[in-house]
Amino acid sequence: MINNRRCGLLKLVSLRNASHSFSNAKPDSHLAAILTAKKKAKQVFDMLMDRGIKPDVVTYNALIYGYILTGKVDEAASLFGDMKKIGLAPCVWSYSIMINGYCKHKRLDEAVTLFKEMIQRNLVPSTVTYNSLIDGFCKSGRIPDVQNLLEDMYARGQPPNIITYNILLDGLCKGSHLDAAIELFQKIFGKGGWSLCHTPY
Incomplete structure (x- = not known):
């Protein structure tokens, strides 16, 4: 067996x-x-x-x-x-899979519900979890929610990575938040000097 x-x-x-x-x-x-x-x-x-x-x-x-x-x-x-x-x-991966699926199909409220459930169960969301939500919020124009997620990432010891910043820059540019995109771009190079992927805007 x-x-x-x-x-x-x-x-x-x-x-x-x-x-x-x-x-x-x-x-x-x-x-x-x-x-x-x-x-x-x-x-x-x-x-x-x-x-x-x-x-x-x-x-x-x-x-x-x-x-x-x-x-x-x-x-x-x-x-x-x-x-x-x-x-x-x-587990964290279980939630991340579902949250990513909901976000890709613009079902953000359901994604947020699962995210809150993770927190209540004392599970620490991974960077992948956060990136899925940030991508979903950016594509829906919910920039204030993105800011809250970024603060939460730092608070939980899951700082943004280069993928996070690419998602943010893409979302800000496509959402016509050009000043915010430029400010973020300058912060990225000021902190770590990362090289960004080529992302079409």
Whole structure:
């Protein structure tokens, strides 16, 4: 039974790898690879449940990630809820996956609700978690919320990284906040002298 479970977990984790293995493929073939992997992962997941093998957080995360990759946010949210119902506590990565999915589909209120839930559970959001929210807020023009998140990042020992600043510069420029973008740009080079990625504005 242990070997079957390990095999199942490996197949589920391969779902995540599919998104990287086909990174150079055309969009259609890339999506087809992800969809095929997700379908197989769901079959393995159902098989584990039928055999009374309780999936762990890693297993759930892999499948939730697959749903998010293919735009099935509601299915991902349902699985996230099921995980909690059977007594599994979502980890930081679990929340980050869901928050990223909500933000990409402009469901910011739901993303914020999960973020607050993380805090209540004494989980420290990662930089990835913050970056997802900041990207969502920037694209929705909610700049004051972005400022609050930046302050929270420092307070929780998760300072912004170069990805954070690229997201901010992109959002500020596209939102016509050019003065704020220039000020931020100067601060970045004043603090660490980082070289920015080439981001189209």
